[in-house]
Amino acid sequence: MGRQIAHRLLISIPALVGVLFLCFCLMQVVPSDPAMIIAGPDAKKETVDAIRKDLGLDRPIPIQFFDYIVRVAQGDLGRSIISNKKVIEELSQTVGPTVELMLGAMLLAVPIGMALGTLAAVNRGSIVDRIIMAFSVAGVSMPVFFIGLILIQYVGFKWALLPFTGREGPVWAGGLPSLILPAVTLGAVLIGPISRLTRTAVLEVLGADFVRTARAKGLRETAVIVHHALRNALIPVVTLIGLQAAFLLGGAVVTETMFAWPGVGRLAVGAIVSSDFPTAQGAIMILAMAFLLINLIVDVLYVFLDPRVQRG
Amino acid sequence: MTVTAASDLPAEPAQRETSHRAHVLRRLFRDKIAFGAAIVLASVALAAIFAPWVAPHDPYLTDLSKVMQPPSEQHWFGTDNTGRDILSRIIFGARNTLMMGLCGVLIGGLLGGTLGILAAFYRRADGYIMRVVDIMLAFPAILIGLAVAAIFGAGLTAVLIALVVSDIPGVARVARGSAMGVMGQEFMEAGRAVGVSDFTLIWRYLTLNCISTIFVYLTLRFGQTILIGSALGFLGMGAQPPTAELGMMAAQGRDFLFMAPHIATIPSLAIFVIVLAANLLGDALRDVLDPRLQT
Numbered sequence: 001m002g003r004q005i006a007h008r009l010l011i012s013i014p015a016l017v018g019v020l021f022l023c024f025c026l027m028q029v030v031p032s033d034p035a036m037i038i039a040g041p042d043a044k045k046e047t048v049d050a051i052r053k054d055l056g057l058d059r060p061i062p063i064q065f066f067d068y069i070v071r072v073a074q075g076d077l078g079r080s081i082i083s084n085k086k087v088i089e090e091l092s093q094t095v096g097p098t099v100e101l102m103l104g105a106m107l108l109a110v111p112i113g114m115a116l117g118t119l120a121a122v123n124r125g126s127i128v129d130r131i132i133m134a135f136s137v138a139g140v141s142m143p144v145f146f147i148g149l150i151l152i153q154y155v156g157f158k159w160a161l162l163p164f165t166g167r168e169g170p171v172w173a174g175g176l177p178s179l180i181l182p183a184v185t186l187g188a189v190l191i192g193p194i195s196r197l198t199r200t201a202v203l204e205v206l207g208a209d210f211v212r213t214a215r216a217k218g219l220r221e222t223a224v225i226v227h228h229a230l231r232n233a234l235i236p237v238v239t240l241i242g243l244q245a246a247f248l249l250g251g252a253v254v255t256e257t258m259f260a261w262p263g264v265g266r267l268a269v270g271a272i273v274s275s276d277f278p279t280a281q282g283a284i285m286i287l288a289m290a291f292l293l294i295n296l297i298v299d300v301l302y303v304f305l306d307p308r309v310q311r312g
Numbered sequence: 313m314t315v316t317a318a319s320d321l322p323a324e325p326a327q328r329e330t331s332h333r334a335h336v337l338r339r340l341f342r343d344k345i346a347f348g349a350a351i352v353l354a355s356v357a358l359a360a361i362f363a364p365w366v367a368p369h370d371p372y373l374t375d376l377s378k379v380m381q382p383p384s385e386q387h388w389f390g391t392d393n394t395g396r397d398i399l400s401r402i403i404f405g406a407r408n409t410l411m412m413g414l415c416g417v418l419i420g421g422l423l424g425g426t427l428g429i430l431a432a433f434y435r436r437a438d439g440y441i442m443r444v445v446d447i448m449l450a451f452p453a454i455l456i457g458l459a460v461a462a463i464f465g466a467g468l469t470a471v472l473i474a475l476v477v478s479d480i481p482g483v484a485r486v487a488r489g490s491a492m493g494v495m496g497q498e499f500m501e502a503g504r505a506v507g508v509s510d511f512t513l514i515w516r517y518l519t520l521n522c523i524s525t526i527f528v529y530l531t532l533r534f535g536q537t538i539l540i541g542s543a544l545g546f547l548g549m550g551a552q553p554p555t556a557e558l559g560m561m562a563a564q565g566r567d568f569l570f571m572a573p574h575i576a577t578i579p580s581l582a583i584f585v586i587v588l589a590a591n592l593l594g595d596a597l598r599d600v601l602d603p604r605l606q607t
Binding site for chain 2: 011014015137150250254258268281
């Protein structure tokens with residue numbers, strides 16, 4: 001098992017370099033020459049050149065890229081143009097809320113999606129199946145912000161049941177109410193695809209020989225479904241969650257912006273809108289790395305869930 | 313399936329081709345949901361194409377005496393915060409939104425399809441091409457959109473680049489898978505044996521045999537592409553005001569959600585209807601043309 005995980009780690013290195021390179025490029029497009037900005041508008045050419053040399057801007061791009069990687073590894077992402085705070089500090093404050101939001105959404109979407117999918121599969125062709133599938137197609141077609149807008153308007157504003165702007169602290173310190181609406185918004189878009197895939201997976205497993213054996217030896221239907229069918233159907237579902245990571249991340253950016261949730265996505269959008277390049281590239285880098293990490297975790301989980309992968 | 317390819321063939325297969333197409337269409341339209349979805353999509357597309365003639369009002373004409381009016385007989389979908397007619401703006405916005413989705417899927421499909429087919433044909437390049445595709449897969453579309461907007465500034469071009477890049481990896485994988493299947497067929501070997509050039513082999517023998525799979529996949533992607541595009545528009549990375557684009561219109565309406573909820577909800581609903589119709593039609597098309605793609 002260790003070998004699979006090591007192999008998977010190795011594969012993610014090119015992607016990581018790709019992410020870093022993209023962020024490095026982002027740093028290169030700062031509208032004007034950083035050396036000129038530091039030297040001031042009236043500086044002599046020699047001064048600008050000296051500063052440029054000092055900053056290492058005269059060296060070849062590959063070496064500058066290498067330097068950049070070293071700096072990133074040391075946690076030096078520059079300073080925000082707007083707040084003059086260190087980007088790494090701003091990021092460390094926003095990562096927690098984003099992780100919280102994503103976990104909240106998953107905690108909501110995975111059980112509900114799997115339950116609906118199983119229910120649809122077990123009642124295949126019935127009215128229950130059709131209603132659930134109609135809901136899931138609708139869910140897949142729904143813009144994230146549509147769900148958010150409706151929740152904000154009714155649950156948040158009209159009925160005043162839950163807060164809908166900002167975060168009132170971590171979940172364990174009374175922040176749960178403010179997490180509910182963003183998590184429901186983000187989770188709602190995931191329920192559709194998860195239930196759809198669970199249905200297909202369970203249907204496939206229900207036709208398998210070992211399910212027939214389990215039934216033949218007189219197991220109760222719930223035991224057959226929960227222990228035999230659902231457990232095996234988990235594998236494609238876990239893969240799907242990996243594939244949905246992009247969806248989850250994109251949805252998180254929109255959700256955070258809508259609910260003024262102080263996460264990385266909102267930081268990134270705000271930084272781009274205000275042309276704060278160092279912050280923007282730091283936030284984009286963290287988001288891309290988070291995406292790589294989610295996929296890595298999913299692949300490792302896959303090895304645990306499916307013993308066949310270990311041998312393969 | 314192109315005219316040139318069909319005209320070279322003897323008459324009988326050509327007839328079979330049209331009857332096959334008619335058969336597909338018949339099966340597709342026997343499905344009532346698919347038929348309804350096709351009608352919805354077609355009417356939206358027609359309205360968008362002929363927007364200047366269809367739209368009841370000027371989408372950019374502000375009228376401060378009619379600010380934030382709820383839907384009425386004169387303004388079916390009401391007016392926005394500057395008194396512009398929302399229905400007209402939706403018709404013009406659908407133009408941008410549909411174009412964005414269509415260009416994203418077509419350009420992405422062309423590039424991704426080419427990569428996938430080349431990977432299947434030239435086995436030595438396969439590893440390299442698919443590695444590049446894997447790396448592209450490591451960037452979620454929204455992130456690409458944010459990065460491109462940060463580099464080149466927000467606008468429809470930034471969104472389009474993001475959509476194209478995000479569509480490439482999926483298409484490349486589907487095209488490669490389908491082309492690998494075709495590569496194993498005897499006629500490929502026969503073509504090679506009689507000395508057909510690589511170009512002809514790739515185009516006439518390989519591509520034309522994979523195209524329906526790629527087409528079905530792209531139809532399924534269309535809805536998702538629009539969703540991503542409108543999310544980027546919502547974040548302010550896409551079309552800039554006063555241009556009408558559905559995602560951006562929803563974002564603008566957000567500021568007036570409590571006074572006039574229709575300004576934000578109607579454009580969102582329009583996106584939902586377009587994407588839902590595209591998804592339903594895509595599903596039906598897949599069931600008829602290429603059931604193997606089913607997940």
